[in-house]
Amino acid sequence: MGNYYGYVILAVFAVIFIGISFVVSKKFPIEGVDDFVAAGRGIPSSLVAASVMVSWVWTTTIMGAAEAGMSFGISGGISYAWGNSVPFFILIPLVLHLRKKMPKCTTFTEFIEQRYGRSVSQMFFIFGMGVIIYVLIAQCVGIGTVFNSMFGIPYEIGAAVPIAIVTIYISKAGLRGSIFNDVIQFFIISVIMVVSVPLILKTLGVENIYNGLVDVATNPNNINYNPEVLSLGSAGGLRYGFAAIVVASGQVLLDQGYYSKAIATASSKSLLKAYIIGTVVAWMPIPIICGGVFGCSVLSLGVGEGAGLSVTSEAAPYIMKLIYGGGLGSIMFVLMVFMAGMTTGGGCLSGAQALFTADFYKKYINKTASEEQQMRFGRKITFIVGIGVIIVSIFLKGKSLLMMDIFSGILFAAPTSSLIAGMYCKKTSSGVAVVSTICGLAAGLLAYFLIPNDDLNWFVGNVLALLLPAVIVIIGSAVSKYEFDFDKLAKYEPDHAVND
Amino acid sequence: MISEGTLSVILWGAYVWFCLGVVLIAVPAVKELLGLIFKR
Numbered sequence: 252m253g254n255y256y257g258y259v260i261l262a263v264f265a266v267i268f269i270g271i272s273f274v275v276s277k278k279f280p281i282e283g284v285d286d287f288v289a290a291g292r293g294i295p296s297s298l299v300a301a302s303v304m305v306s307w308v309w310t311t312t313i314m315g316a317a318e319a320g321m322s323f324g325i326s327g328g329i330s331y332a333w334g335n336s337v338p339f340f341i342l343i344p345l346v347l348h349l350r351k352k353m354p355k356c357t358t359f360t361e362f363i364e365q366r367y368g369r370s371v372s373q374m375f376f377i378f379g380m381g382v383i384i385y386v387l388i389a390q391c392v393g394i395g396t397v398f399n400s401m402f403g404i405p406y407e408i409g410a411a412v413p414i415a416i417v418t419i420y421i422s423k424a425g426l427r428g429s430i431f432n433d434v435i436q437f438f439i440i441s442v443i444m445v446v447s448v449p450l451i452l453k454t455l456g457v458e459n460i461y462n463g464l465v466d467v468a469t470n471p472n473n474i475n476y477n478p479e480v481l482s483l484g485s486a487g488g489l490r491y492g493f494a495a496i497v498v499a500s501g502q503v504l505l506d507q508g509y510y511s512k513a514i515a516t517a518s519s520k521s522l523l524k525a526y527i528i529g530t531v532v533a534w535m536p537i538p539i540i541c542g543g544v545f546g547c548s549v550l551s552l553g554v555g556e557g558a559g560l561s562v563t564s565e566a567a568p569y570i571m572k573l574i575y576g577g578g579l580g581s582i583m584f585v586l587m588v589f590m591a592g593m594t595t596g597g598g599c600l601s602g603a604q605a606l607f608t609a610d611f612y613k614k615y616i617n618k619t620a621s622e623e624q625q626m627r628f629g630r631k632i633t634f635i636v637g638i639g640v641i642i643v644s645i646f647l648k649g650k651s652l653l654m655m656d657i658f659s660g661i662l663f664a665a666p667t668s669s670l671i672a673g674m675y676c677k678k679t680s681s682g683v684a685v686v687s688t689i690c691g692l693a694a695g696l697l698a699y700f701l702i703p704n705d706d707l708n709w710f711v712g713n714v715l716a717l718l719l720p721a722v723i724v725i726i727g728s729a730v731s732k733y734e735f736d737f738d739k740l741a742k743y744e745p746d747h748a749v750n751d
Numbered sequence: 752m753i754s755e756g757t758l759s760v761i762l763w764g765a766y767v768w769f770c771l772g773v774v775l776i777a778v779p780a781v782k783e784l785l786g787l788i789f790k791r
Contacts, residue, residue: 278788295779295783296779297776297778297779297780297782297783298780298783298784300775300776300780301776301777301780304772304776325753325758325761329761431784434780434784437776437777437780438777441773441777444769445769445770445773448766448769449766452762452763452766457755457758457759457762457763458755460758461755461758461759464758465752468752481752481753481758482752482753483753528772528775528776529776532768532771532772532775533769533772533773533775533776534772535768536765536766536768536769536772537769539761539765539768540762540765540766540769543758543761543762543765544762
């Protein structure tokens with residue numbers, strides 16, 4: 252398909268989304284830091300539900316789940332779904348608790364500072380930014396790969412332009428602009444999925460997919476030979492699901508974007524409704540569809556890495572090209588990945604903007620700054636982060652999205668235990684928080700690099716990165732004489748005005 | 752190893768589940784969006 256279409260898509264949606272951000276900022280003028288980073292704390296639950304759902308639909312959810320379907324068979328997409336949903340069952344009560352205990356909190360690093368002190372807060376700030384940068388890079392790589400594969404336009408352009416668009420609209424209209432664009436993107440993704448899935452299943456036929464998978468399971472000469480491809484409880488799939496819990500824990504619990512949306516919701520009741528519908532009801536079936544419909548279909552056709560695909564990340568675009576040819580359907584698939592990447596990137600960038608605007612600037616750079624200066628700084632940082640991510644992404648062309656995702660678990664899971672304990676347990680001290688995080692990170696990295704078995708090292712690394720800190724936090728808190736006074740959180744007053 | 756019927760239930764079931772989620776979000780979201788745009 253001609254690269255002309257790719258450039259038209261990029262240009263048209265650049266105009267639409269940047270245009271929306273200008274309209275939103277004109278219709279709802281930003282009145283201060285709280286309005287900029289928390290949308291005035293009055294967003295209705297349905298808009299937040301749409302935003303949370305599309306924020307958790309990554310390029311990886313579509314392409315990585317398809318890749319998991321190829322690697323682990325029917326259990327791949329299912330494991331992706333339950334593994335990546337578990338952290339939300341921790342996040343939802345956590346943010347509800349945070350709203351109740353610390354009503355004027357905006358960023359999770361503000362909570363950490365009150366709970367554990369400034370040094371620990373700085374450590375969490377670094378982890379939080381690490382998650383944001385990693386997630387943004389993953390979106391760039393995913394979108395760049397799809398534009399390159401479907402339209403033949405240079406990977407570098409496909410990776411750079413979408414994040415440039417997001418950077419502009421987030422810095423212009425803040426969180427409110429991000430949520431409005433998310434809702435538009437929610438409708439685009441949903442319509443494409445609703446139309447495409449039955450078309451693929453009808454065209455390929457469930458019977459043919461099944462017969463192809465039986466061959467994969469029973470024929471050792473099949474290029475994708477995997478005896479467990481039709482097993483719901485395959486060992487590989489289960490391992491992948493548990494690793495997904497670890498990977499997603501850091502990505503959810505340390506992503507300020509989810510805290511910003513939770514705080515932007517009009518009430519705690521709306522928050523609960525929005526997060527349950529956005530994640531369990533609307534998001535969970537997507538990886539099952541992508542793993543089952545895209546990944547397993549590719550397997551059933553006898554296509555694999557080196558035999559029709561250059562990398563397994565191309566499983567989803569391969570099926571869409573097969574079904575729709577070079578026509579409208581290919582454009583629809585690109586749009587879906589394009590929207591998924593932009594919404595996830597937008598959520599992360601708005602989180603970064605919140606961290607720097609509400610928490611960083613006045614504390615470390617200009618103690619007497621006005622709210623206008625804080626917002627100006629936040630906008631500049633958003634541009635710096637966006638440009639930095641684009642540059643790094645260009646060097647990651649052709650990297651496996653699934654492997655990048657798995658490795659990120661080792662990097663970001665370690666601090667989550669002390670974050671959770673800090674919310675509920677008065678006996679967890681800052682020392683325990685730091686020691687548990689360092690031990691978990693070190694153990695995860697050592698396991699990954701020292702265990703020679705490539706099928707096992709990522710799994711052991713991920714499990715250690717999550718569980719070792721949990722054990723240290725539990726034991727450390729049990730023997731500690733330290734007691735935190737949670738009333739301190741209720742009295743917290745931020746450096747900027749907060750809407751009640 | 753699952754049967755063809757089970758595979759069909761998984762794939763079509765996930766599709767129906769997804770459609771339900773979309774409806775639960777889309778209907779109130781449209782109302783809220785229209786309300787926000789035209790009320791102010």
